[in-house]
Amino acid sequence: MARVEASAPGLRADAARNRCAIIEAAGELYGQHGLDTPFDDIARHAGVGNATLYRHFPTRCALLAAVFADTLERVVEAAERALAIRDPWDGFAAHLTFLCNLQATNRGLADLLITAVTGAPEIEQLRKRAYRAFVRLSERAKASGSLRADFTPEDLVLLLMANAGLVHRTGDIAPVASERFITLALDGLRKAAATTGTSPPGAAVMRRAMRKRGQDLGYT
Amino acid sequence: MARVEASAPGLRADAARNRCAIIEAAGELYGQHGLDTPFDDIARHAGVGNATLYRHFPTRCALLAAVFADTLERVVEAAERALAIRDPWDGFAAHLTFLCNLQATNRGLADLLITAVTGAPEIEQLRKRAYRAFVRLSERAKASGSLRADFTPEDLVLLLMANAGLVHRTGDIAPVASERFITLALDGLRKAAATTGTSPPGAAVMRRAMRKRGQDLGYT
DNA sequence: GCAGAACCGGGGACAGCACCCCGCTTCGGG
DNA sequence: CCCGAAGCGGGGTGCTGTCCCCGGTTCTGC
Numbered sequence: 157m158a159r160v161e162a163s164a165p166g167l168r169a170d171a172a173r174n175r176c177a178i179i180e181a182a183g184e185l186y187g188q189h190g191l192d193t194p195f196d197d198i199a200r201h202a203g204v205g206n207a208t209l210y211r212h213f214p215t216r217c218a219l220l221a222a223v224f225a226d227t228l229e230r231v232v233e234a235a236e237r238a239l240a241i242r243d244p245w246d247g248f249a250a251h252l253t254f255l256c257n258l259q260a261t262n263r264g265l266a267d268l269l270i271t272a273v274t275g276a277p278e279i280e281q282l283r284k285r286a287y288r289a290f291v292r293l294s295e296r297a298k299a300s301g302s303l304r305a306d307f308t309p310e311d312l313v314l315l316l317m318a319n320a321g322l323v324h325r326t327g328d329i330a331p332v333a334s335e336r337f338i339t340l341a342l343d344g345l346r347k348a349a350a351t352t353g354t355s356p357p358g359a360a361v362m363r364r365a366m367r368k369r370g371q372d373l374g375y376t
Numbered sequence: 377m378a379r380v381e382a383s384a385p386g387l388r389a390d391a392a393r394n395r396c397a398i399i400e401a402a403g404e405l406y407g408q409h410g411l412d413t414p415f416d417d418i419a420r421h422a423g424v425g426n427a428t429l430y431r432h433f434p435t436r437c438a439l440l441a442a443v444f445a446d447t448l449e450r451v452v453e454a455a456e457r458a459l460a461i462r463d464p465w466d467g468f469a470a471h472l473t474f475l476c477n478l479q480a481t482n483r484g485l486a487d488l489l490i491t492a493v494t495g496a497p498e499i500e501q502l503r504k505r506a507y508r509a510f511v512r513l514s515e516r517a518k519a520s521g522s523l524r525a526d527f528t529p530e531d532l533v534l535l536l537m538a539n540a541g542l543v544h545r546t547g548d549i550a551p552v553a554s555e556r557f558i559t560l561a562l563d564g565l566r567k568a569a570a571t572t573g574t575s576p577p578g579a580a581v582m583r584r585a586m587r588k589r590g591q592d593l594g595y596t
Numbered sequence: 597g598c599a600g601a602a603c604c605g606g607g608g609a610c611a612g613c614a615c616c617c618c619g620c621t622t623c624g625g626g
Numbered sequence: 627c628c629c630g631a632a633g634c635g636g637g638g639t640g641c642t643g644t645c646c647c648c649g650g651t652t653c654t655g656c
Contacts, residue, residue: 168602168653194643205605210645270545304563311560314542314553321541322534325490326585332577333534333585339573340531343524344564353559357552365546365553374644388623391633414613425635430615594614 175212177202183223186264190324191220191271191373193264217275217375224268228282231258231269235289245302245346248293252312253338256319260334266320270313272366273375287312304350310362315341317365395432397422403443406484410544411440411491411593413484436595437495444488448502451478455509465522465566468513472532473558476539480554486540490533492586493595507532524570530582535561537585 167175181202185193195216199206213219234254241247259266273279290312297303319337326333343349356362370376387395401422405413415436419426433439454474461467479486493499510532517523539557546553563569576582590596 170653171603174604195645196643199605206644207605207646208603211603311556314556315560317545317553318538318542318557321544322538324541325537325589326577326582327588329577329581329585332574332581333537335574336531336534336576337538339571340535340564341560342564343569343571343573344560344562346569349563349566349569351559351563353563354552354555356556357546357549361549361552362546365549368547369545388632390623394634415615416613419635426614427616427635428633431633 171212174202174204174208178204178209178212178219179222182219183264186223187262190263191267191375215275215376217273217279220268220273220375221276221279224265225278225282227262227265228268228279228286231255231286232282232289235286235293238293239289239296244293244297244300248297248303249342251290251293252315252342255316256334256338257331259316259319259323260330263323266316266323267369267373270316270320270366271369271373271375272363273370274367275376301347304345304347306350306355307345308356308359310356310359311345313362313366314356391432394422394424394428398424398429398432398439399442402439403484406443407482410483411487411595435495437493437499440488440493440595441496441499444485445498445502447482447485448488448499448506451475451506452502452509455506455513458513459509459516464513464517464520468517468523469562471510471513472535472562475536476554476558477551479536479539480543480550483543486536486543487589487593490536490540490586491589491593491595492583493590494587495596521567524565524567526570526575527565528576528579530576530579531565533582533586534576 178198182193182198185198185201195209196206198219199209202209209219213222235251238247238251238254241250255269259269268279269283287309291309294303294307294309294312298305298307319334322333322337323330398418402413402418405418405421415429416426418439419429422429429439433442455471458467458471458474461470475489479489488499489503507529511529514523514527514529514532518525518527539554542553542557543550
């Protein structure tokens with residue numbers, strides 16, 4: 157809260173209060189219903205008029221950034237904490253599990269992790285940092301011989317996309333469905349399990365898919 | 377085509393022609409854009425007025441049934457063909473691959489395979505038959521010791537839901553993304569790869585998710 | 597406690613989609 | 627060939643979601 161108010165300097169007291177209420181309401185609704193929650197719903201849930209919402213956050217991206225900035229920061233921290241785990245595989249598995257669990261309990265985040273939000277550079281920045289930390293995790297695990305050799309960072313995006321879809325379609329049982337998904341995925345990612353199969357899509361092509369998703373959701 | 381016309385007896389020649397055009401257009405648009413394609417788009421693409429569409433197919437379910445009935449029939453046949461494959465694992469893997477590829481090339485089918493369409497009993501019937509054939513495939517593979525012991529039919533639904541989400545989010549590169557997904561999934565499904573992890577959600581709970589998805593898409 | 601600026605929010609214009617109505621066209625049996 | 631009926635399709639209504647406008651309200655420095 158203090159963070160939020162600090163990020164809105166020179167604002168009248170009531171305006172700051174409203175801003176805060178909006179961010180809280182948006183966080184809640186995004187978590188429950190996903191990033192395509194209607195703006196008017198958020199305004200109503202925050203107890204303000206929709207005009208107030210549009211004044212504080214002229215674009216969907218602006219609201220998104222305000223809502224998810226510190227959550228993403230915590231994701232980065234979690235990745236760094238996973239790097240501190242002694243066993244490379246355990247660190248890798250722990251973080252992948254963490255990410256999927258996050259998706260299962262927050263639909264908005266589920267989409268955000270695999271969507272390029274070009275209109276919110278700070279979010280992009282944070283996602284990139286989280287991504288880089290994950291790359292380190294996966295390289296460490298690969299070097300130790302526990303992660304399959306053909307794993308690439310695009311596989312993470314792919315798995316998160318799949319898990320996001322699963323979360324979306326399973327509704328309230330998303331946590332248990334997602335948990336099972338992680339079990340199967342991790343079992344398929346161990347080096348011992350790897351067969352010579354298809355390799356993942358290229359990075360450029362995957363980035364394009366993430367950008368397209370952003371456009372589809374209205375986050376230019 | 378002959379099949380389609382045969383399924384519309386006692387219809388004036390022009391009406392039969394329109395009906396056919398609608399089914400073809402719907403199949404194409406459903407395949408490209410998913411089951412939530414606007415009705416008016418389908419009518420325009422078929423070159424008829426929307427009233428004509430509504431007259432021939434009073435509900436979304438009716439159109440769905442007309443469009444996907446024989447495709448689903450082919451899915452059942454494919455499952456039975458997979459049962460004829462000597463090696464139990466190969467049969468299982470071949471059919472799972474077949475299903476995921478189908479999803480990757482047809483967005484509508486991607487959703488249909490994991491959605492309960494209560495308003496179209498014949499579709500439900502066919503899905504159930506395809507499902508039962510898959511259960512036989514998986515039991516045979518499990519008995520042979522190649523498929524992980526904790527596999528349940530709900531895992532199929534779970535994987536198809538995940539793959540549907542992946543297909544949805546990867547757009548035109550869905551085929552290659554889906555192919556990689558299958559590689560990882562199959563590697564995680566082999567008995568040798570299995571660790572003691574979380575078990576899949578129950579059947580009842582999974583059915584409920586499929587029904588809910590049908591309601592969300594407007595297919596009561 | 598007051599003046600003026602900052603802020604609020606109900607309601608309206610506009611767009612997309614579902615679904616229907618009714619005057620006109622076209623088919624096809626006799 | 628011709629007429630009755632089956633069939634057609636262009637609007638039309640209702641609903642939902644986005645985004646803006648403007649009359650009224652509330653805060654804050656003095």
